[in-house]
Amino acid sequence: MRPRLPEELVASTTFLLKRLGFSAKEQAMKAYEQTGLHPYHHAILIVLAEGSRETQGAIADALGYDRGQLVGLLDELEERDLVERRRDPSDRRRHLVRLTPDGEKMLRRLRTLSAEIEDGFLSPLSDKERATLHGLLFRLAEEHDPRCGPIGAPGLTV
Amino acid sequence: MRPRLPEELVASTTFLLKRLGFSAKEQAMKAYEQTGLHPYHHAILIVLAEGSRETQGAIADALGYDRGQLVGLLDELEERDLVERRRDPSDRRRHLVRLTPDGEKMLRRLRTLSAEIEDGFLSPLSDKERATLHGLLFRLAEEHDPRCGPIGAPGLTV
């Protein structure tokens, strides 16, 4: 028999948010193991695929990562030939980071994976309910980060 | 100017969940600083106030805390005379933990605080929308923890 969760906690929306947020993260990390990559890596690939942000600083800022942290993540991606670093000829302090063809292929795979995870996670809800939920969460997110700024929090990834 | 968040991320409900969950946790921790207590402490006081769960093992299981972790948290609560540990006479391995009068007073204060935090966090939503959101999250939580089991995840607190 399992201990019950105090009702006072379950009654709190922010509690449920924390709980579900963590649970979603955990599930995602588990699922990503099969790829040998971390959700962090996925987020980086997404930013690169968007174009416009090519230097490490821009990537780090876009995702709210520490720049030192990003170095290691990019090392791992480069190790697997998913991205490519080269000096910016116009400013030799910078590195321009680019997706390789393998990187784009991997990104497609990760997109499918993440869609499956999301679908599974939301399985108890109908399509309409999912849309409602997303709308409400989006409005909260806007409010708490009105600038649509960086992720700005550790562990927040795809 | 702030970097924009990739739309691909914002389009994902689980991403928003992770983001908001973390944000809620961060805000709560900030707000709790004024009390000298951690949300973890609040969760413990809630469990104690419920009655029925008095031994350290039961408390830890109810909240999904590691038992070793709980020891330190209870030490801090006892230090401030908010709870009281005494040996269970019928099983001298156990400790029975009880709220003190000061503990109950503190719990009332924490409840107010946490209600304020929640109210602020949900401020962009109407009452009706808040109810809808809570309902949807609750159904997800049920699904992902059908037994209404322990919190089972680090960092999940009030």
Place this chain on the structure above:
DNA sequence: CAAAATCGTTGACGAGATCAACTATACAGC
């Protein structure tokens, strides 16, 4: 009475985030 299980406690360990240098390069002002 002996062996195994349980409770609280302690301490070691590892993952992960934060922060402070350091090198190389660019730029601004004199």
Place this chain on the structure above:
DNA sequence: GCTGTATAGTTGATCTCGTCAACGATTTTG
């Protein structure tokens, strides 16, 4: 053109926090 200052990426130290294994005291089982 120098010189000082700022920036990009890198590295390494540090701190926090959750996990895990061991231990002494006690109870339960056989």
